Amino acid sequence: MRKMFMAALVCVGLVTACGAQNDPVEKAAADPSAPASSSEFPMTLTNAWGQTTVEKKPVRVATVSDGDTSIALALGVVPVIVPDVEDGDPVAEYKKRAMDELGVTRLKTFDDTDGIDYEAVAAEAPDVILAVNSWEMDAGYAKLAPIAPIVTFAEKDDADTLPWQERLKTAARALGLSDRADEVIAANRRTIADAAAANPAFKDKTYTYVVIHPEQVTFMSYGDQDPGVFEDLGLRKTDNAKNYSAKKNGVSLENLDQLDADVILVTFPFGDEGLLSLSELESNKLFQSLDAVKNKRFAVVPSENTLSSSIAYPDALSSSWVVEQLTPILAKAVAGA
Structure with a gap:
């Protein structure tokens, strides 16, 4: 059975393709084109476990939950490694749409049956780790911190209650993609407003x-x-x-x-x-x-x-x-x- 109910998901048309190659690591490394100002970095972020500093605009992005993978894809970023939440099942339709837009047929994954595979994440040498949708930070933060700066929530209660828009904006700021996050939120608002009006x-x-x-x-x-x-x-x-x-x-x-x-x-x-x-x-x-x-x-x-x-x-x-x-x-x- 699919590993359901893990915070686990833009109008896909807003996801910007970054080339046609399918290797996730190479594609992630080749995506510095998204708009960002170098003056934004270094950037220090406060979270529920302390502070983390992102020295420069990240290129290699790892995710530790399906929701974080969704954030990366929504922002037009192909992560270098993600948890294998599908566990052999087909990729969710909305994720497949985003991957198609990015020209990616697969994502490199780690087996998350027993939680985060810290060695697999470290082996990809990420510039930053997205964890704004993870419930494992109490146990995982200290193990992830030596690998790369961790982008996560400001308060522990946010794991359950923080709206997805705020999670997206937190991650986008650390990636230098705040403008793109605003576009994603606006597109979703239009979609919902149209459905409500109908x-x-x-x-x-x-x-x-x-x-x-x-x-x-x-x-x-x-x-x-x-x-x-x-x-x-x-x-x-x-x-x-x-x-x-x-x-x-x-x-x-x-x-x-x-x-x-x-x-x-x-x-x-x-x-x-x-x-x-x-x-x-x-x-x-x-x-x-x-x-x-x-x-x-x-x-x-x-x-x-x-x-x-x-x-x-x-x-x-x-x-x-x-x-x-x-x-x-x-x-x-x-x-x-």
């Missing part, structure tokens, strides 16, 4: 996004969760969202009424390993009693194409693709279809 029925509808994990039913749209595409499209979290957080997001079967909203979206990324199957959830008496379920304003979000993980953990590369995939699902749910 679906006025979304406005002010409450929603709950639910993930069926192996050990629990997870209230994923908790109070301080990055609102991502739902709220950008005009929806808003239910009042119950304030009762949940990144560290307190489990819903017992006796409390499934907590999920009720104008629209409920549920995803089953773990298949048979999930706590409940779709049929088991739909046959649950308490779930059946919810207004959203009785009025057919309940929909399943597919996980096989990475949509569910991209919704839960939005990033710079997947945002427009998520709008494209999610909007018709939401439209049917809002209409009770």
Whole structure:
């Protein structure tokens, strides 16, 4: 199964190709053309573990999470090494689009089954390491710091709550690509604004996004969760969202009424390993009693194409693709279809 739910994703047309060669290391080294002022460097960045200094505009960029890979690709940078989150599965559609735009057929990867492969990252001699989407910095920062400057978040809580736009801007500043980050954000805003304008029925509808994990039913749209595409499209979290957080997001079967909203979206990324199957959830008496379920304003979000993980953990590369995939699902749910 794809390694789902790792912060793990521009309008792809904004990604600027840097030549036609396919070797990721050579292409990364050949991409100094993106606009940046040398006066921006050296640059000292403060993060949750201290400070890091980027001496000059980076060329060789390593990433330690799928979300960081998405940031690099969204900015038009091909990393010298990335985690192998696909694990043999096809590359996510939005990532494939970006790679095609950059003329890259593959990315050099390290096996991330046991976390970051520090030796593999070091072997690529990166100028900088992107880690603004990684949950492994508590353990990993000290091991990565001797390899290259680490670009990560300013506060530890940002690992769960920092919007993708801020992650993108943090990384872009360290890469000397702030202007390009602004272009990416603006393009995504246009895509979302167009979708919202085409679906006025979304406005002010409450929603709950639910993930069926192996050990629990997870209230994923908790109070301080990055609102991502739902709220950008005009929806808003239910009042119950304030009762949940990144560290307190489990819903017992006796409390499934907590999920009720104008629209409920549920995803089953773990298949048979999930706590409940779709049929088991739909046959649950308490779930059946919810207004959203009785009025057919309940929909399943597919996980096989990475949509569910991209919704839960939005990033710079997947945002427009998520709008494209999610909007018709939401439209049917809002209409009770």
